[in-house]
Amino acid sequence: MNTLLREKCINLKAPLLITGETGTGKSRLAHDIYRQSSIHQEKFLTVHLATLKEDLLESELFGHKKGSFTGALENKSGYFQDVGTGTLFLDEIGELSLEAQKKLLYVMEEKKFTPVGGSASLDFRGRIIMATNRNLKQMVESGLFREDLYYRIKIFHLELSPLREDKKQLREIIQTLFNELKERHSSPYARLSNEAMELLMGRNWKGNIREIKNALEFALVMSPKNVIESADFPYDQNEVILPEEINALAGFPEDFHQSQELFEKVFLEAMLAKNGGKVNETARRLGISKTTLIQKARKYGINTLKMRAEAFDFAA
Incomplete structure (x- = not known):
């Protein structure tokens, strides 16, 4: 540009x-x-x-x-x-x-x-x-x-230009998106390790900003530590590491937009489970409306009532 x-x-x-x-x-x-x-x-x-x-x-x-x-x-x-x-x-x-x-x-x-x-x-x-x-x-x-x-x-x-062609811009975008996500998820002390940044800088981001944001949000939410390591991302040397339930699906789509739906399902399922199936709390943390989250949960067949029951049993 x-x-x-x-x-x-x-x-x-x-x-x-x-x-x-x-x-x-x-x-x-x-x-x-x-x-x-x-x-x-x-x-x-x-x-x-x-x-x-x-x-x-x-x-x-x-x-x-x-x-x-x-x-x-x-x-x-x-x-x-x-x-x-x-x-x-x-x-x-x-x-x-x-x-x-x-x-x-x-x-x-x-x-x-x-x-x-x-x-x-x-x-x-x-x-x-x-x-x-x-x-x-x-x-x-x-x-x-x-x-x-x-x-x-x-x-x-x-x-x-595609981000893969502008490494300086790519680094700035990664840090900007990560800072925005830290604020959204109330994780002020989270930071990216040098190895994690190297992994992100080395990827061929076909989905550009949207794909980067998805990857960062996944790592930030799923990592149990403040320091985000390369292992916290669903990538390994440009290969996608898929959860077991996705690996079990035959013919996993290579198309980014189709794959994005599968990522969204797993991500939302993980967030809802983390919050004990509480829709309001999860929607607030994700920065989306309750209606949107309910619609997506129905779309992907995510049983929030079962999650709430399981969370109650565990607490008891």
């Missing part, structure tokens, strides 16, 4: 595009730029474009007027209005349809937008930061991304 350009982009009013592999920290960079900007006291709104349904996309972004479509029971403001003079982060810009791209280009060019069913245009007063892990140039060549929008947003472009 061009460090000079990054500094110039902090107070940039023109649209900023951030690209890079999944997990390289595009969202994190967008937040960092916002926090260092002169408008850091204004709103920062994130829109995950891939999760918005196409038929509701325009309404979510630009708002709508009462009665403009079935279900529009009242006037509704959209992200472009709600952000005010703040920063609007459009994540996964490559997932937008061609029609939505056209409307986005209009906002960027004219600084105006019109709510669905409305007749009067509203001014857009904020700044836009976009991110994607897709190759927009190839999408243009394939007819999946508008050429005029591409050339409009590629002017100010920050490309994040």
Whole structure:
């Protein structure tokens, strides 16, 4: 990443595009730029474009007027209005349809937008930061991304390299994530041994920041000591050491995202067991909502009631 350009982009009013592999920290960079900007006291709104349904996309972004479509029971403001003079982060810009791209280009060019069913245009007063892990140039060549929008947003472009290609950044990311996790899990005295850091620095992190965070959290939670050793990580010279119940599964997936689900199951099961099946306590320690934890426990078939009963029997 061009460090000079990054500094110039902090107070940039023109649209900023951030690209890079999944997990390289595009969202994190967008937040960092916002926090260092002169408008850091204004709103920062994130829109995950891939999760918005196409038929509701325009309404979510630009708002709508009462009665403009079935279900529009009242006037509704959209992200472009709600952000005010703040920063609007459009994540996964490559997932937008061609029609939505056209409307986005209009906002960027004219600084105006019109709510669905409305007749009067509203001014857009904020700044836009976009991110994607897709190759927009190839999408243009394939007819999946508008050429005029591409050339409009590629002017100010920050490309994040995979962490495996930037060892200095990798070390900084590892330490930053570890410090954040120490605070989340109330482990202020935890630290990484030299051997543990060497192990982490030597890995080929295909999942980038997300994979690193998972590994650090696993070691921090499972280690009985304040000093985290290399043996506390689920790795050994770039090979994954899997719990017995996962080793027993035939055809363990090599794909990171599929493997991540198995890790999540084992990790949540271990945390719930550690807290005697107490959902509220576990959710608080993990920094997630109770609803999210319950949903994941059901998804993975984790029996919290049995854990609570076992914990009670043990205490008795």
